[in-house]
Amino acid sequence: MWTALISGYTQNECSDVALNLYQEMRGNSILPDQATFVTVLRASALLSSLHDGREIHSLIFHTGFDLDELTGSSLVDMYAKCGDVKSAVQVFHELTIKKDVISWNSMIVGFAKNGYAESALKVFNEMAQSCITPDEVTFLGVLTACSHAGWVYEGLQVFHIMVNCYGIEPRGDHYACMVDLLGRWGFLKEAEEFIDKIEVEPNAMIWANLLGACRIHGDEKRGQRAAKKLIELEPRNSSSYVLLSNLYAASGLWDEARSLRRTMMQKDIQKMPGCSWIVVGQITNLFVAGDKSHPSCDEISLALKHLTALIKDNTFHDFLG
Template sequence: MYMSAQRNTDAVRLFSELPDPKSTIIWTVLISGSAQNDNGEEALLWYREMRSHNGMPDQATFASVLRASSGLASLEDGRKIHSFIFHIGYDKDELIGSALVDMYAKCGDMKSSAKVFREMINMKDVISWNSMIVGYAKNGYAECALEIFEEMKRASVKPDEVTFLGVLTACSHAGMVMEGQEIYDTMITYYGVQPRVDHCACMIDLFGRWGFLAEAEKFIENLDFEPDSMIWATYLSACRLHGDDIRGQHAAEKLIGLEPQDSSPYVLLSHIHAASGNWDGVNSVRKKMTEKGVKKFAGSSKISLDVAG
Protein backbone atom coordinates (compact mmCIF):
# COMPACT_ATOMS: atom_id res chain seq x y z
CA MET A 1 0.00 0.00 0.00
CA TYR A 2 2.67 2.46 1.04
CA MET A 3 5.00 1.75 -1.87
CA SER A 4 2.29 1.75 -4.51
CA ALA A 5 1.34 5.22 -3.34
CA GLN A 6 5.03 6.17 -3.51
CA ARG A 7 4.99 7.05 0.17
CA ASN A 8 8.50 5.70 0.62
CA THR A 9 9.21 7.54 3.86
CA ASP A 10 6.18 6.04 5.59
CA ALA A 11 7.05 2.59 4.24
CA VAL A 12 10.60 2.79 5.57
CA ARG A 13 9.36 4.00 8.96
CA LEU A 14 6.90 1.13 9.17
CA PHE A 15 9.61 -1.30 8.09
CA SER A 16 12.00 -0.09 10.80
CA GLU A 17 9.34 -0.64 13.46
CA LEU A 18 8.87 -4.30 12.53
CA PRO A 19 10.78 -6.84 14.63
CA ASP A 20 13.76 -8.76 13.26
CA PRO A 21 14.18 -11.00 11.43
CA LYS A 22 12.14 -9.46 8.63
CA SER A 23 10.21 -11.89 6.45
CA THR A 24 10.95 -12.38 2.76
CA ILE A 25 7.56 -10.88 1.97
CA ILE A 26 8.41 -7.64 3.78
CA TRP A 27 11.77 -7.30 2.02
CA THR A 28 10.15 -8.06 -1.33
CA VAL A 29 7.49 -5.39 -0.82
CA LEU A 30 10.20 -2.77 -0.39
CA ILE A 31 12.26 -4.03 -3.33
CA SER A 32 9.32 -4.41 -5.72
CA GLY A 33 7.82 -1.10 -4.64
CA SER A 34 11.05 0.74 -5.38
CA ALA A 35 11.40 -1.01 -8.75
CA GLN A 36 7.80 -0.22 -9.72
CA ASN A 37 8.38 3.42 -8.83
CA ASP A 38 11.36 3.48 -11.23
CA ASN A 39 13.80 3.78 -8.36
CA GLY A 40 16.14 0.99 -9.33
CA GLU A 41 19.05 2.16 -7.21
CA GLU A 42 16.90 2.05 -4.09
CA ALA A 43 15.60 -1.41 -5.01
CA LEU A 44 19.17 -2.70 -5.32
CA LEU A 45 20.08 -1.12 -1.98
CA TRP A 46 17.17 -2.89 -0.30
CA TYR A 47 18.21 -6.16 -1.94
CA ARG A 48 21.77 -5.80 -0.63
CA GLU A 49 20.42 -4.92 2.80
CA MET A 50 18.25 -8.02 2.71
CA ARG A 51 21.23 -10.23 1.88
CA SER A 52 23.37 -8.60 4.57
CA HIS A 53 20.69 -9.65 7.09
CA ASN A 54 20.74 -13.20 5.68
CA GLY A 55 17.32 -12.75 4.12
CA MET A 56 16.54 -15.36 1.47
CA PRO A 57 14.96 -13.98 -1.73
CA ASP A 58 12.17 -15.86 -3.49
CA GLN A 59 10.93 -15.78 -7.08
CA ALA A 60 9.09 -12.48 -6.63
CA THR A 61 12.14 -10.88 -4.99
CA PHE A 62 14.43 -11.90 -7.83
CA ALA A 63 11.96 -10.80 -10.51
CA SER A 64 11.73 -7.36 -8.86
CA VAL A 65 15.45 -6.82 -8.35
CA LEU A 66 16.18 -7.98 -11.91
CA ARG A 67 13.64 -5.43 -13.10
CA ALA A 68 15.61 -2.80 -11.18
CA SER A 69 18.84 -3.93 -12.85
CA SER A 70 17.11 -3.74 -16.24
CA GLY A 71 15.92 -0.20 -15.62
CA LEU A 72 19.43 0.90 -14.69
CA ALA A 73 21.05 -1.17 -17.46
CA SER A 74 23.27 -2.46 -14.66
CA LEU A 75 24.78 -5.57 -16.21
CA GLU A 76 27.25 -6.13 -13.36
CA ASP A 77 24.48 -6.23 -10.75
CA GLY A 78 22.35 -8.41 -12.99
CA ARG A 79 25.13 -10.94 -13.46
CA LYS A 80 25.77 -11.15 -9.71
CA ILE A 81 22.08 -11.75 -9.06
CA HIS A 82 21.97 -14.38 -11.82
CA SER A 83 24.95 -16.16 -10.25
CA PHE A 84 23.15 -16.33 -6.91
CA ILE A 85 19.96 -17.52 -8.60
CA PHE A 86 21.90 -20.35 -10.23
CA HIS A 87 23.63 -21.20 -6.94
CA ILE A 88 20.35 -21.71 -5.06
CA GLY A 89 18.61 -23.55 -7.90
CA TYR A 90 16.04 -20.97 -9.04
CA ASP A 91 17.42 -20.75 -12.59
CA LYS A 92 14.71 -23.07 -13.96
CA ASP A 93 11.85 -20.92 -12.65
CA GLU A 94 9.67 -19.47 -15.44
CA LEU A 95 9.15 -16.05 -13.82
CA ILE A 96 12.84 -15.64 -13.06
CA GLY A 97 13.82 -16.93 -16.50
CA SER A 98 11.69 -14.28 -18.19
CA ALA A 99 13.16 -11.59 -15.93
CA LEU A 100 16.70 -12.72 -16.77
CA VAL A 101 16.02 -12.69 -20.51
CA ASP A 102 14.64 -9.16 -20.20
CA MET A 103 17.48 -7.96 -17.97
CA TYR A 104 20.24 -9.15 -20.28
CA ALA A 105 18.44 -7.80 -23.35
CA LYS A 106 17.96 -4.35 -21.83
CA CYS A 107 21.60 -4.33 -20.73
CA GLY A 108 22.66 -5.09 -24.32
CA ASP A 109 24.06 -8.56 -23.61
CA MET A 110 22.08 -10.47 -26.22
CA LYS A 111 24.39 -13.49 -26.08
CA SER A 112 23.52 -14.11 -22.42
CA SER A 113 19.87 -13.25 -23.05
CA ALA A 114 19.69 -15.84 -25.83
CA LYS A 115 21.45 -18.45 -23.68
CA VAL A 116 18.89 -18.08 -20.89
CA PHE A 117 16.07 -18.04 -23.44
CA ARG A 118 17.24 -21.29 -25.08
CA GLU A 119 17.49 -22.97 -21.69
CA MET A 120 13.82 -22.21 -20.97
CA ILE A 121 12.54 -25.49 -22.41
CA ASN A 122 8.74 -25.38 -22.82
CA MET A 123 8.55 -22.41 -20.43
CA LYS A 124 8.65 -19.48 -22.84
CA ASP A 125 5.74 -17.06 -22.50
CA VAL A 126 4.96 -14.10 -24.74
CA ILE A 127 6.96 -11.81 -22.43
CA SER A 128 10.12 -13.85 -22.98
CA TRP A 129 9.65 -13.89 -26.75
CA ASN A 130 9.04 -10.14 -26.73
CA SER A 131 12.16 -9.49 -24.66
CA MET A 132 14.24 -11.32 -27.25
CA ILE A 133 12.62 -9.60 -30.24
CA VAL A 134 12.78 -6.09 -28.77
CA GLY A 135 16.28 -6.72 -27.42
CA TYR A 136 17.61 -7.80 -30.80
CA ALA A 137 15.84 -4.92 -32.56
CA LYS A 138 17.16 -2.25 -30.20
CA ASN A 139 20.69 -3.65 -30.17
CA GLY A 140 21.02 -3.66 -33.94
CA TYR A 141 20.33 -7.32 -34.73
CA ALA A 142 17.31 -6.89 -36.99
CA GLU A 143 17.63 -10.23 -38.75
CA CYS A 144 17.84 -12.06 -35.43
CA ALA A 145 14.70 -10.25 -34.24
CA LEU A 146 12.81 -11.37 -37.33
CA GLU A 147 14.09 -14.94 -36.97
CA ILE A 148 12.82 -15.06 -33.38
CA PHE A 149 9.48 -13.67 -34.59
CA GLU A 150 9.15 -16.50 -37.11
CA GLU A 151 10.17 -19.03 -34.46
CA MET A 152 7.57 -17.56 -32.11
CA LYS A 153 4.83 -18.11 -34.67
CA ARG A 154 5.97 -21.68 -35.29
CA ALA A 155 5.73 -22.28 -31.54
CA SER A 156 2.05 -21.16 -31.72
CA VAL A 157 2.64 -18.22 -29.37
CA LYS A 158 0.33 -15.36 -30.35
CA PRO A 159 2.16 -12.05 -30.90
CA ASP A 160 0.85 -8.99 -29.06
CA GLU A 161 1.29 -5.21 -29.34
CA VAL A 162 4.82 -5.29 -27.93
CA THR A 163 5.84 -8.06 -30.31
CA PHE A 164 4.85 -6.06 -33.35
CA LEU A 165 6.49 -2.89 -32.08
CA GLY A 166 9.76 -4.79 -31.79
CA VAL A 167 9.39 -6.39 -35.22
CA LEU A 168 8.54 -3.08 -36.90
CA THR A 169 11.53 -1.47 -35.20
CA ALA A 170 13.73 -4.24 -36.60
CA CYS A 171 12.33 -3.67 -40.09
CA SER A 172 12.97 0.06 -39.79
CA HIS A 173 16.59 -0.42 -38.73
CA ALA A 174 17.23 -2.94 -41.50
CA GLY A 175 15.54 -0.98 -44.30
CA MET A 176 12.94 -3.69 -44.83
CA VAL A 177 10.20 -1.31 -45.94
CA MET A 178 7.97 -3.69 -47.88
CA GLU A 179 8.31 -6.40 -45.23
CA GLY A 180 7.42 -3.90 -42.51
CA GLN A 181 4.32 -2.78 -44.40
CA GLU A 182 3.24 -6.40 -44.81
CA ILE A 183 3.79 -7.17 -41.12
CA TYR A 184 1.84 -4.04 -40.12
CA ASP A 185 -1.10 -5.08 -42.31
CA THR A 186 -0.96 -8.65 -40.95
CA MET A 187 -0.93 -7.33 -37.40
CA ILE A 188 -4.31 -5.70 -38.00
CA THR A 189 -6.07 -8.08 -40.39
CA TYR A 190 -4.84 -11.48 -39.15
CA TYR A 191 -3.97 -10.98 -35.49
CA GLY A 192 -6.58 -8.32 -34.72
CA VAL A 193 -4.07 -6.05 -33.00
CA GLN A 194 -5.16 -2.44 -33.33
CA PRO A 195 -2.24 -0.08 -33.94
CA ARG A 196 -1.26 2.25 -31.13
CA VAL A 197 0.42 5.61 -31.63
CA ASP A 198 3.86 4.04 -31.22
CA HIS A 199 3.14 1.46 -33.93
CA CYS A 200 2.13 4.27 -36.29
CA ALA A 201 5.19 6.34 -35.40
CA CYS A 202 7.32 3.28 -36.10
CA MET A 203 5.76 2.93 -39.55
CA ILE A 204 6.44 6.60 -40.28
CA ASP A 205 10.02 6.06 -39.16
CA LEU A 206 10.24 3.00 -41.41
CA PHE A 207 9.10 4.97 -44.45
CA GLY A 208 10.89 8.19 -43.59
CA ARG A 209 14.22 6.74 -42.53
CA TRP A 210 14.66 5.16 -45.95
CA GLY A 211 13.48 8.12 -48.02
CA PHE A 212 9.85 7.18 -48.64
CA LEU A 213 8.58 10.55 -47.45
CA ALA A 214 5.55 10.58 -49.73
CA GLU A 215 4.48 7.22 -48.30
CA ALA A 216 5.02 8.51 -44.77
CA GLU A 217 2.93 11.56 -45.57
CA LYS A 218 0.13 9.41 -46.99
CA PHE A 219 0.27 7.15 -43.94
CA ILE A 220 -0.26 10.17 -41.68
CA GLU A 221 -3.14 11.44 -43.81
CA ASN A 222 -4.89 8.06 -43.51
CA LEU A 223 -4.63 7.76 -39.73
CA ASP A 224 -7.99 7.33 -38.03
CA PHE A 225 -6.92 9.61 -35.17
CA GLU A 226 -5.48 13.09 -34.91
CA PRO A 227 -1.68 12.86 -35.19
CA ASP A 228 0.07 13.77 -31.95
CA SER A 229 3.52 15.17 -31.25
CA MET A 230 5.19 11.75 -31.54
CA ILE A 231 3.86 11.34 -35.07
CA TRP A 232 4.92 14.78 -36.25
CA ALA A 233 8.30 14.63 -34.50
CA THR A 234 9.08 11.34 -36.23
CA TYR A 235 8.05 12.73 -39.60
CA LEU A 236 10.00 15.96 -39.03
CA SER A 237 13.14 13.99 -38.20
CA ALA A 238 12.79 12.07 -41.47
CA CYS A 239 12.36 15.32 -43.39
CA ARG A 240 15.55 16.65 -41.86
CA LEU A 241 17.41 13.42 -42.63
CA HIS A 242 16.55 13.76 -46.32
CA GLY A 243 16.60 17.58 -46.53
CA ASP A 244 12.97 18.03 -47.54
CA ASP A 245 12.23 21.71 -46.83
CA ILE A 246 8.58 21.71 -47.86
CA ARG A 247 7.47 18.65 -45.94
CA GLY A 248 9.70 19.65 -43.02
CA GLN A 249 8.04 23.05 -42.83
CA HIS A 250 4.60 21.42 -42.71
CA ALA A 251 5.62 18.92 -40.02
CA ALA A 252 7.29 21.61 -37.92
CA GLU A 253 4.21 23.83 -38.05
CA LYS A 254 2.03 20.94 -36.89
CA LEU A 255 4.42 20.11 -34.07
CA ILE A 256 4.75 23.74 -33.00
CA GLY A 257 0.97 23.96 -32.87
CA LEU A 258 0.91 21.06 -30.42
CA GLU A 259 3.92 22.13 -28.34
CA PRO A 260 4.46 25.86 -28.94
CA GLN A 261 7.08 26.30 -26.21
CA ASP A 262 9.25 23.34 -27.19
CA SER A 263 12.34 24.55 -29.04
CA SER A 264 12.97 21.20 -30.77
CA PRO A 265 10.82 21.68 -33.90
CA TYR A 266 12.16 25.20 -34.41
CA VAL A 267 15.75 24.03 -34.16
CA LEU A 268 15.20 21.04 -36.43
CA LEU A 269 13.43 23.15 -39.05
CA SER A 270 16.28 25.66 -38.87
CA HIS A 271 18.74 22.84 -39.55
CA ILE A 272 16.69 21.71 -42.55
CA HIS A 273 16.76 25.22 -44.00
CA ALA A 274 20.48 25.61 -43.31
CA ALA A 275 21.33 22.30 -44.97
CA SER A 276 19.65 23.45 -48.18
CA GLY A 277 21.16 26.95 -48.01
CA ASN A 278 17.83 28.59 -47.24
CA TRP A 279 19.16 31.29 -44.92
CA ASP A 280 15.99 33.35 -45.20
CA GLY A 281 14.19 30.35 -43.76
CA VAL A 282 16.73 30.10 -40.93
CA ASN A 283 16.25 33.76 -40.05
CA SER A 284 12.48 33.38 -40.21
CA VAL A 285 12.58 30.50 -37.72
CA ARG A 286 14.80 32.47 -35.35
CA LYS A 287 12.46 35.44 -35.59
CA LYS A 288 9.45 33.28 -34.71
CA MET A 289 11.30 31.86 -31.71
CA THR A 290 12.06 35.37 -30.48
CA GLU A 291 8.50 36.56 -31.02
CA LYS A 292 7.05 33.62 -29.09
CA GLY A 293 9.66 33.72 -26.36
CA VAL A 294 10.92 30.23 -27.12
CA LYS A 295 14.42 29.59 -25.80
CA LYS A 296 16.80 27.01 -27.16
CA PHE A 297 18.35 24.83 -24.49
CA ALA A 298 21.53 23.05 -25.53
CA GLY A 299 21.08 19.29 -25.73
CA SER A 300 17.39 19.47 -24.85
CA SER A 301 15.88 18.29 -28.12
CA LYS A 302 13.22 15.66 -27.60
CA ILE A 303 13.14 14.69 -31.25
CA SER A 304 14.98 11.56 -32.24
CA LEU A 305 15.34 9.57 -35.43
CA ASP A 306 14.89 6.37 -33.48
CA VAL A 307 11.28 5.96 -32.46
CA ALA A 308 11.25 2.64 -30.73
CA GLY A 309 14.84 2.10 -29.93
Protein backbone atom coordinates in the same frame (compact mmCIF):
# COMPACT_ATOMS: atom_id res chain seq x y z
CA MET B 1 7.72 -4.68 2.07
CA TRP B 2 11.23 -4.66 0.57
CA THR B 3 9.94 -5.59 -2.89
CA ALA B 4 7.24 -2.90 -2.73
CA LEU B 5 9.84 -0.23 -1.91
CA ILE B 6 12.25 -1.45 -4.59
CA SER B 7 9.42 -1.52 -7.14
CA GLY B 8 8.28 1.97 -6.18
CA TYR B 9 11.73 3.47 -6.65
CA THR B 10 12.19 1.65 -9.98
CA GLN B 11 8.86 2.90 -11.32
CA ASN B 12 9.73 6.47 -10.31
CA GLU B 13 13.04 6.51 -12.20
CA CYS B 14 15.18 5.97 -9.10
CA SER B 15 16.72 2.68 -10.19
CA ASP B 16 20.02 3.40 -8.44
CA VAL B 17 18.19 3.78 -5.12
CA ALA B 18 16.23 0.59 -5.88
CA LEU B 19 19.45 -1.40 -6.37
CA ASN B 20 20.92 0.04 -3.16
CA LEU B 21 17.80 -1.09 -1.30
CA TYR B 22 18.17 -4.54 -2.83
CA GLN B 23 21.75 -4.72 -1.54
CA GLU B 24 20.53 -3.63 1.90
CA MET B 25 17.87 -6.33 1.76
CA ARG B 26 20.50 -8.94 0.94
CA GLY B 27 22.67 -7.59 3.76
CA ASN B 28 19.81 -8.41 6.12
CA SER B 29 19.88 -12.04 4.86
CA ILE B 30 16.45 -11.73 3.24
CA LEU B 31 16.07 -13.91 0.16
CA PRO B 32 14.37 -12.33 -2.88
CA ASP B 33 11.32 -13.93 -4.50
CA GLN B 34 10.16 -13.86 -8.12
CA ALA B 35 8.71 -10.33 -7.84
CA THR B 36 11.94 -9.00 -6.32
CA PHE B 37 14.12 -10.53 -9.02
CA VAL B 38 11.92 -9.21 -11.83
CA THR B 39 11.98 -5.72 -10.32
CA VAL B 40 15.73 -5.47 -9.68
CA LEU B 41 16.49 -6.88 -13.13
CA ARG B 42 14.35 -4.09 -14.58
CA ALA B 43 16.27 -1.55 -12.49
CA SER B 44 19.56 -2.98 -13.79
CA ALA B 45 18.26 -2.79 -17.36
CA LEU B 46 17.18 0.84 -16.95
CA LEU B 47 20.65 1.73 -15.68
CA SER B 48 22.37 -0.51 -18.26
CA SER B 49 24.19 -1.95 -15.25
CA LEU B 50 25.49 -5.26 -16.56
CA HIS B 51 27.59 -5.80 -13.43
CA ASP B 52 24.54 -5.67 -11.14
CA GLY B 53 22.52 -7.77 -13.57
CA ARG B 54 25.13 -10.54 -13.60
CA GLU B 55 25.30 -10.59 -9.79
CA ILE B 56 21.52 -10.93 -9.61
CA HIS B 57 21.63 -13.67 -12.26
CA SER B 58 24.07 -15.63 -10.12
CA LEU B 59 21.68 -15.56 -7.14
CA ILE B 60 18.75 -16.46 -9.42
CA PHE B 61 20.65 -19.55 -10.56
CA HIS B 62 21.58 -20.63 -7.01
CA THR B 63 18.02 -20.18 -5.71
CA GLY B 64 16.45 -22.11 -8.60
CA PHE B 65 14.51 -19.18 -10.04
CA ASP B 66 16.27 -19.68 -13.39
CA LEU B 67 13.57 -22.31 -14.04
CA ASP B 68 10.86 -19.65 -13.65
CA GLU B 69 9.68 -18.32 -17.03
CA LEU B 70 8.93 -14.75 -15.93
CA THR B 71 12.29 -14.40 -14.18
CA GLY B 72 14.03 -15.87 -17.24
CA SER B 73 12.23 -13.40 -19.50
CA SER B 74 13.40 -10.55 -17.28
CA LEU B 75 16.97 -11.85 -17.55
CA VAL B 76 16.73 -11.89 -21.35
CA ASP B 77 15.39 -8.33 -21.29
CA MET B 78 18.12 -7.13 -18.91
CA TYR B 79 20.99 -8.61 -20.92
CA ALA B 80 19.57 -7.28 -24.21
CA LYS B 81 19.12 -3.75 -22.83
CA CYS B 82 22.67 -3.85 -21.49
CA GLY B 83 23.90 -4.79 -24.96
CA ASP B 84 24.99 -8.33 -24.04
CA VAL B 85 22.97 -10.08 -26.74
CA LYS B 86 25.02 -13.29 -26.51
CA SER B 87 24.01 -13.79 -22.85
CA ALA B 88 20.40 -12.89 -23.67
CA VAL B 89 20.32 -15.60 -26.35
CA GLN B 90 21.90 -18.14 -23.99
CA VAL B 91 19.31 -17.47 -21.26
CA PHE B 92 16.48 -17.66 -23.83
CA HIS B 93 17.66 -21.03 -25.16
CA GLU B 94 18.12 -22.37 -21.63
CA LEU B 95 14.51 -21.58 -20.71
CA THR B 96 12.83 -24.98 -20.43
CA ILE B 97 9.36 -23.45 -20.50
CA LYS B 98 8.43 -20.85 -23.13
CA LYS B 99 4.65 -20.96 -23.04
CA ASP B 100 4.16 -17.25 -22.36
CA VAL B 101 4.36 -14.63 -25.11
CA ILE B 102 6.50 -12.46 -22.78
CA SER B 103 9.48 -14.81 -23.15
CA TRP B 104 9.39 -14.59 -26.92
CA ASN B 105 8.79 -10.84 -26.87
CA SER B 106 11.87 -10.28 -24.71
CA MET B 107 14.09 -12.00 -27.25
CA ILE B 108 12.46 -10.44 -30.33
CA VAL B 109 12.62 -6.91 -28.90
CA GLY B 110 16.16 -7.57 -27.64
CA PHE B 111 17.34 -8.53 -31.11
CA ALA B 112 15.45 -5.62 -32.71
CA LYS B 113 16.84 -2.94 -30.39
CA ASN B 114 20.40 -4.19 -30.92
CA GLY B 115 20.15 -4.25 -34.71
CA TYR B 116 19.78 -8.01 -35.27
CA ALA B 117 16.77 -7.79 -37.57
CA GLU B 118 17.21 -11.20 -39.21
CA SER B 119 17.47 -12.92 -35.82
CA ALA B 120 14.35 -11.08 -34.59
CA LEU B 121 12.32 -12.34 -37.56
CA LYS B 122 13.71 -15.85 -37.10
CA VAL B 123 12.49 -15.93 -33.48
CA PHE B 124 9.14 -14.52 -34.64
CA ASN B 125 8.78 -17.42 -37.08
CA GLU B 126 9.83 -19.95 -34.40
CA MET B 127 7.19 -18.43 -32.14
CA ALA B 128 4.49 -19.03 -34.77
CA GLN B 129 5.68 -22.65 -35.18
CA SER B 130 5.42 -23.11 -31.41
CA CYS B 131 1.74 -22.05 -31.58
CA ILE B 132 2.32 -18.97 -29.41
CA THR B 133 -0.02 -16.15 -30.42
CA PRO B 134 1.84 -12.85 -30.92
CA ASP B 135 0.52 -9.69 -29.26
CA GLU B 136 0.97 -5.96 -29.89
CA VAL B 137 4.43 -5.97 -28.23
CA THR B 138 5.59 -8.80 -30.52
CA PHE B 139 4.64 -6.87 -33.62
CA LEU B 140 6.19 -3.66 -32.33
CA GLY B 141 9.47 -5.55 -31.92
CA VAL B 142 9.30 -7.01 -35.42
CA LEU B 143 8.40 -3.63 -36.95
CA THR B 144 11.33 -2.03 -35.09
CA ALA B 145 13.64 -4.70 -36.52
CA CYS B 146 12.38 -4.00 -40.05
CA SER B 147 12.85 -0.26 -39.55
CA HIS B 148 16.44 -0.60 -38.36
CA ALA B 149 17.30 -2.94 -41.23
CA GLY B 150 15.57 -0.95 -43.97
CA TRP B 151 13.13 -3.75 -44.76
CA VAL B 152 10.30 -1.50 -45.90
CA TYR B 153 8.33 -4.10 -47.89
CA GLU B 154 8.62 -6.69 -45.10
CA GLY B 155 7.54 -4.09 -42.53
CA LEU B 156 4.43 -3.25 -44.53
CA GLN B 157 3.63 -6.96 -44.74
CA VAL B 158 4.05 -7.42 -40.98
CA PHE B 159 1.76 -4.44 -40.28
CA HIS B 160 -0.85 -5.92 -42.64
CA ILE B 161 -0.63 -9.33 -40.90
CA MET B 162 -0.99 -7.70 -37.47
CA VAL B 163 -4.14 -5.80 -38.42
CA ASN B 164 -5.86 -8.16 -40.86
CA CYS B 165 -4.77 -11.63 -39.71
CA TYR B 166 -4.55 -11.17 -35.93
CA GLY B 167 -7.08 -8.36 -35.58
CA ILE B 168 -4.76 -6.27 -33.41
CA GLU B 169 -5.69 -2.59 -33.24
CA PRO B 170 -2.51 -0.55 -33.85
CA ARG B 171 -1.36 1.69 -31.00
CA GLY B 172 0.36 5.03 -31.35
CA ASP B 173 3.79 3.41 -31.15
CA HIS B 174 2.93 1.01 -34.01
CA TYR B 175 1.95 3.95 -36.21
CA ALA B 176 5.10 5.84 -35.15
CA CYS B 177 7.24 2.83 -36.01
CA MET B 178 5.69 2.61 -39.49
CA VAL B 179 6.35 6.31 -40.08
CA ASP B 180 9.94 5.77 -38.95
CA LEU B 181 10.27 2.75 -41.27
CA LEU B 182 9.02 4.68 -44.31
CA GLY B 183 10.62 8.02 -43.49
CA ARG B 184 14.03 6.77 -42.41
CA TRP B 185 14.55 5.07 -45.75
CA GLY B 186 13.42 7.99 -47.89
CA PHE B 187 9.73 7.20 -48.46
CA LEU B 188 8.60 10.58 -47.09
CA LYS B 189 5.59 10.96 -49.37
CA GLU B 190 4.36 7.50 -48.34
CA ALA B 191 5.03 8.29 -44.67
CA GLU B 192 2.93 11.46 -44.88
CA GLU B 193 0.14 9.63 -46.70
CA PHE B 194 0.25 6.90 -44.03
CA ILE B 195 -0.24 9.55 -41.32
CA ASP B 196 -3.15 11.12 -43.21
CA LYS B 197 -4.91 7.74 -43.36
CA ILE B 198 -4.67 7.06 -39.61
CA GLU B 199 -8.16 7.02 -38.12
CA VAL B 200 -7.01 8.38 -34.75
CA GLU B 201 -5.34 11.73 -34.06
CA PRO B 202 -1.58 11.31 -34.71
CA ASN B 203 0.45 11.73 -31.51
CA ALA B 204 3.70 13.61 -30.94
CA MET B 205 5.86 10.53 -31.52
CA ILE B 206 4.43 10.08 -35.02
CA TRP B 207 5.11 13.70 -36.03
CA ALA B 208 8.55 13.61 -34.39
CA ASN B 209 9.52 10.57 -36.48
CA LEU B 210 8.38 12.31 -39.67
CA LEU B 211 10.26 15.48 -38.71
CA GLY B 212 13.41 13.46 -37.99
CA ALA B 213 13.15 11.78 -41.39
CA CYS B 214 12.65 15.15 -43.10
CA ARG B 215 15.78 16.41 -41.36
CA ILE B 216 17.77 13.41 -42.65
CA HIS B 217 16.53 13.72 -46.24
CA GLY B 218 16.24 17.52 -46.41
CA ASP B 219 12.48 17.70 -47.04
CA GLU B 220 11.77 21.26 -45.88
CA LYS B 221 8.07 21.38 -46.83
CA ARG B 222 7.02 18.23 -45.00
CA GLY B 223 9.39 19.08 -42.17
CA GLN B 224 7.59 22.39 -41.61
CA ARG B 225 4.24 20.65 -41.44
CA ALA B 226 5.52 18.01 -39.00
CA ALA B 227 7.18 20.65 -36.80
CA LYS B 228 4.01 22.78 -36.71
CA LYS B 229 1.94 19.78 -35.59
CA LEU B 230 4.56 18.77 -33.04
CA ILE B 231 4.76 22.28 -31.57
CA GLU B 232 0.94 22.32 -31.25
CA LEU B 233 1.05 19.06 -29.30
CA GLU B 234 4.15 19.82 -27.21
CA PRO B 235 4.76 23.59 -27.22
CA ARG B 236 7.45 23.38 -24.50
CA ASN B 237 9.45 20.57 -26.10
CA SER B 238 12.68 21.91 -27.61
CA SER B 239 13.29 19.00 -30.02
CA SER B 240 10.82 20.16 -32.69
CA TYR B 241 12.38 23.65 -32.76
CA VAL B 242 15.92 22.27 -32.88
CA LEU B 243 15.17 19.73 -35.64
CA LEU B 244 13.38 22.29 -37.80
CA SER B 245 16.17 24.82 -37.21
CA ASN B 246 18.74 22.21 -38.30
CA LEU B 247 16.62 21.42 -41.36
CA TYR B 248 16.55 25.11 -42.31
CA ALA B 249 20.32 25.39 -41.80
CA ALA B 250 20.98 22.30 -43.92
CA SER B 251 18.85 23.83 -46.70
CA GLY B 252 20.77 27.11 -46.49
CA LEU B 253 17.80 29.00 -45.00
CA TRP B 254 19.86 30.77 -42.34
CA ASP B 255 17.37 33.59 -41.67
CA GLU B 256 14.61 31.07 -40.89
CA ALA B 257 16.96 29.06 -38.68
CA ARG B 258 17.99 32.16 -36.70
CA SER B 259 14.36 33.28 -36.41
CA LEU B 260 13.38 29.93 -34.94
CA ARG B 261 16.23 30.07 -32.43
CA ARG B 262 15.09 33.58 -31.39
CA THR B 263 11.56 32.25 -30.91
CA MET B 264 12.95 29.60 -28.57
CA MET B 265 14.74 32.29 -26.55
CA GLN B 266 11.67 34.51 -26.41
CA LYS B 267 9.51 31.64 -25.18
CA ASP B 268 12.28 30.54 -22.78
CA ILE B 269 12.33 27.05 -24.28
CA GLN B 270 15.50 25.31 -23.11
CA LYS B 271 17.15 22.47 -24.98
CA MET B 272 17.60 19.47 -22.69
CA PRO B 273 21.34 18.73 -22.31
CA GLY B 274 22.63 15.43 -23.65
CA CYS B 275 23.49 12.74 -21.13
CA SER B 276 25.65 9.61 -21.29
CA TRP B 277 27.40 7.30 -18.90
CA ILE B 278 30.05 4.60 -18.81
CA VAL B 279 30.82 1.98 -16.19
CA VAL B 280 34.51 1.71 -15.26
CA GLY B 281 35.18 -1.09 -12.78
CA GLN B 282 32.11 -0.95 -10.59
CA ILE B 283 31.59 2.82 -10.78
CA THR B 284 29.08 4.44 -13.15
CA ASN B 285 30.43 7.73 -14.52
CA LEU B 286 27.68 10.13 -15.62
CA PHE B 287 28.31 12.94 -18.12
CA VAL B 288 25.91 15.78 -18.97
CA ALA B 289 26.64 18.30 -21.73
CA GLY B 290 28.18 21.45 -20.27
CA ASP B 291 28.64 19.93 -16.82
CA LYS B 292 32.13 20.05 -15.28
CA SER B 293 31.40 18.47 -11.91
CA HIS B 294 33.12 15.14 -12.62
CA PRO B 295 36.11 14.73 -10.26
CA SER B 296 38.39 13.86 -13.20
CA CYS B 297 37.05 16.63 -15.44
CA ASP B 298 40.48 18.21 -16.08
CA GLU B 299 42.10 14.89 -16.99
CA ILE B 300 39.19 13.99 -19.30
CA SER B 301 39.40 17.39 -21.02
CA LEU B 302 43.14 16.96 -21.62
CA ALA B 303 42.59 13.46 -23.04
CA LEU B 304 39.87 14.76 -25.38
CA LYS B 305 42.11 17.62 -26.59
CA HIS B 306 44.90 15.10 -27.24
CA LEU B 307 42.55 12.80 -29.20
CA THR B 308 41.16 15.75 -31.18
CA ALA B 309 44.69 16.79 -32.15
CA LEU B 310 45.50 13.23 -33.26
CA ILE B 311 42.37 13.07 -35.39
CA LYS B 312 43.09 16.41 -37.04
CA ASP B 313 46.60 15.43 -38.16
CA ASN B 314 45.50 11.89 -39.21
CA THR B 315 47.79 10.26 -36.63
CA PHE B 316 44.72 8.60 -35.13
CA HIS B 317 43.86 6.97 -38.46
CA ASP B 318 47.43 5.70 -38.80
CA PHE B 319 47.27 4.36 -35.25
CA LEU B 320 44.04 2.47 -35.98
CA GLY B 321 45.47 1.15 -39.21
